[in-house]
Amino acid sequence: MSAIDSPAAGFWSYTHRDNDIEGGRIQRLALKIANEFEVITAEELGVFLDKNDVKWGHEWRERIDNALTSATFFMPVITPRFFKSEECRREVLMFSGHAASLGLEELLLPILYIDVPSIRSGESSDEVVSLISKRQYEDWTKLRLEDEDGPVYRKAVHRLAVRLVEILDRASKVALPQVAETDAVDSDEEPGTLELMAEAEAALPRWGTVMAAFASTIKEIGEMTRSAASEMERSDARGGGFAGRLRLTRQLAEAMRGPVDHLGELGLQYSAELITIDPAILGIIRQVESEGSTESDSVRDFFVTIRDFAKQGRVNSVSFREFMESVDSISGLSKAMRPLTRKMQGAVQKILDGQSILDEWDRRIDEVQGMEG
Structure with missing residues (x-):
């Protein structure tokens, strides 16, 4: 098809457990769509299914880094288990940011395979759920129950393959956005590289403040939990039994409510701002890469700031993961604890998701600087 300037490819993201439970139907669906695409266009649609395959990772990086996203689909297969996979969540955030920086959001094409009510309602504090719900996803919740060789299923496969062709045709006509080479003075002009870097630099202290408050709140909750555990030991020694433990657990739940709400607010604030500015940062890096201007003082300082922040985030992530593990241990104490x-x-997952965005900035900066090293 002439509208497709480079070989089209589809990267499928799903949990292996879902595919196993479905008897391999998810993988077969991908191959059926690719075959139908080829029948319609007389061109192959490369299908990348196994993320453990070296070729999957290599092609994924090549296409994202070289702005070939205009011929690259990302197709997450949505199930309740999908959102519990950090790898799947990270892939959605990564592709979404790159696609948005190129004006090609349509190439993120989710398939709703098992119903997730918050996807349909569009009401969720989970940033990955929110991203998916805003896309024109393909509803496969009933079709997955159809006979794979039956007419209903085959027509649905054909319809989806046609949609891919139409999306690629539109994407091939999208002019990739460029960051202006000069600083904007007039309000009608697009911001230049320096304006965008200044905006990002101004955001970094805010993110740092949020991270410090997040760590402080986690410490506060940890101290509450340890204090309650000591109280339970003393209650046991006095013969308080399970009734005493239950009373103390309910007191702990009540005391934790305020700090936990604050933790949720901080996580939401942090992830929302990162996701909003992600396309701009990726655009800056791409612009610097194309201009070969990594040696300018402003660019070098900006890159150092971003990379230092990402490094500190990785350090914090270790303790946050440990906190998540400790939270698991108290969730079964009482039903009063479960919502908390x-x-x-x-909240912690939002911080970890945000770290995946920072890590992608760090990786791209490392590649750009390496090209000129």
């Missing part, structure tokens, strides 16, 4: 533990886990 879910909220804490959700």
Whole structure:
């Protein structure tokens, strides 16, 4: 098909457990769509299914780094288990940021395979769920129950393959956005590289403040938990039994409510701002790469700041993961604790998701600087 300037490829993201439970139907669906695409266009649609395959990772990096996203689909297969996979979440955030920086959001094409109510309602504090719900996803919740060789299923495969062709045709006509080479003075002009770097630099202290408050709140919750554990030991020694433990657990849940709500607010604030500015940062890196201007003082300082922040985030992530593990241990103490533990886990997951964005900036900067080293 002439509208497709480079070989089209589809990267499928799903949990292996879902595919196993489905008897391999998810992988077969990908291959059926690729075959139908080829029948329609007389061109192959490269299908990348196994993320453990070296070729998957190599092609993924090549296409993202070289702005070949205009011929690259990312197709997450959405199930409740999908959102519990850090790898799947990271892939959605990474592709979404790169696609948005190129004006090619349509190439993120989710398939709703098992119903997730928050996807349909569009109401969720989970940033990955929110990203998916805003896309024009393909609803496969009923089709997955159809006979794979039956007419209903085959027509649905054909319809999806046609949609891929149409999306690629539109994507091939999108002019890739460029960061202006000069600083904008007039309000009608697009911001230049320096304006965008200044905006990002101004955001970094805010993110740092949020991270410090997040760590402080986690410490506060940890101290509450340890204090309650000591109280339980003393209660046991006095013969308080399970009734005494239950009373103390309920007191702990009540005391934790405020800090846990604060933790949730901090996680939401942090992830929302990172996701918003992600396309701009990736655009800056791409612009610097194309201009070969990594040696300018402003660019060098900006890159150092970003990379230092990413490094510190990785250090923090270790303790946050340990906190998540400790939260698991208290979730079963009482039903009063369950809503709180879910909220804490959700808040920490937002920070970990945000770290995947920082790590992608760090990786791209490392590649750009390496090209000129």
